[in-house]
Amino acid sequence: MTYCVGLLLNEGMVLLSDTRTNAGLDNIATYRKMFHFENPGERIITVLTAGSLSVTQTTIARLRDAIDSPDATPQTSVLLAPTMLAVAEIIGDVLAQVRRDIDEKLSMAQGASATMIVAGQRKGGGMRMFLIYPEGNFIEATEDTPFLQIGEHKYGKPILDRVVKPTTSLSDAQKAVLLSMDSTLRSNLSVGMPLDLCVVNRDEFRIDTLRRIEAGDESFRAMSDAWSHALRDGFSQISI
């Protein structure tokens, strides 16, 4: 499985993904699940993927092919699309088409599928974040629900429900997604290090921070330990 989360905030957006892929418990590998389509200063689009690796890799490859094609048009290339909504529609259509293509090769019982978070901003437009379903339809993050999750989302949801608001700072947002991931890593083996963290400031149309957090990362471990400590302290101080 996978855990990916994206926060859409007043100051910008923060995205985090794990990298563990498995075909059965005895076939575990590391694959990047965060992809960027960038024209720095004009637009930045980040895609997080969960689900069948054959579906997500083929979808990303087709999106790149469409960008590089000499016949690229605003209807096919996410770097030419006129709005973020149009970007989400292109990606949704490609994802659904790839899924249909692969399903034809598989029996119905095995049907492969994937979900994606697509987030970004182009010059002249607002910053937007979408969750794209396997069928290609999508929902959007809003002020009321400023975060989207895909994959193993349940373990890490309580912390987000409690601390994330549109006014949350980008620094607190990074803390929140890392602690949300930390809870997931502790409780579910199918989600694993290293992690990819991306921060994009509003109206900059480029990646501000891109960080790969390896298994032995000292600062992540310190944060995880501090959080465990804070939880235990808080727990011991509560009376029933």
Add this chain to the structure above:
Amino acid sequence: MTYCVGLLLNEGMVLLSDTRTNAGLDNIATYRKMFHFENPGERIITVLTAGSLSVTQTTIARLRDAIDSPDATPQTSVLLAPTMLAVAEIIGDVLAQVRRDIDEKLSMAQGASATMIVAGQRKGGGMRMFLIYPEGNFIEATEDTPFLQIGEHKYGKPILDRVVKPTTSLSDAQKAVLLSMDSTLRSNLSVGMPLDLCVVNRDEFRIDTLRRIEAGDESFRAMSDAWSHALRDGFSQISI
């Protein structure tokens, strides 16, 4: 859905269940999911249920019928069974049989099923806790994993993973299961108040505390608020 959790500790056991049952989002009702079979001073057995209400109610009813039957034997009555292992086997067999009976009436696509936590102690034996699967087989809580969960278990697992050990006191254990439930209630609509909390001291073979926590319960709300406060405090003190 449902969330039920049981902790098996050196001092005794603590069990907690919600009461929300739904047949679709527009058909929500309150049903007890915690049941006791008690011969005070000789044995106490508590059962927590998750899954199809038709399966769980029929299973509990058949277990009661078997106890009350004039033909009750150690092979059929959980109050006569020689060990807690035998109790788990009786309940697993009845659960699997009920499921088969109901499945015959339903199309395969709709198959009804249920899982249960069975916990207790009889005089002369140890305190034991089992998770019974829909097929009637089961696993047991151990020193390494002193808690079992059924239903919507993911939201409330991180806090248990962090604080529950066999040496945890019964007071802390109540706090842990209530906070685990609190996280679940906040993040998942299909789990709802009121709650049923049960505490059994080791080697007493009777219920020590049985408490129904209603939606407006002041002490539960105070604990929930204190926990939110502690989480936010802890969060704000961590640096990344």
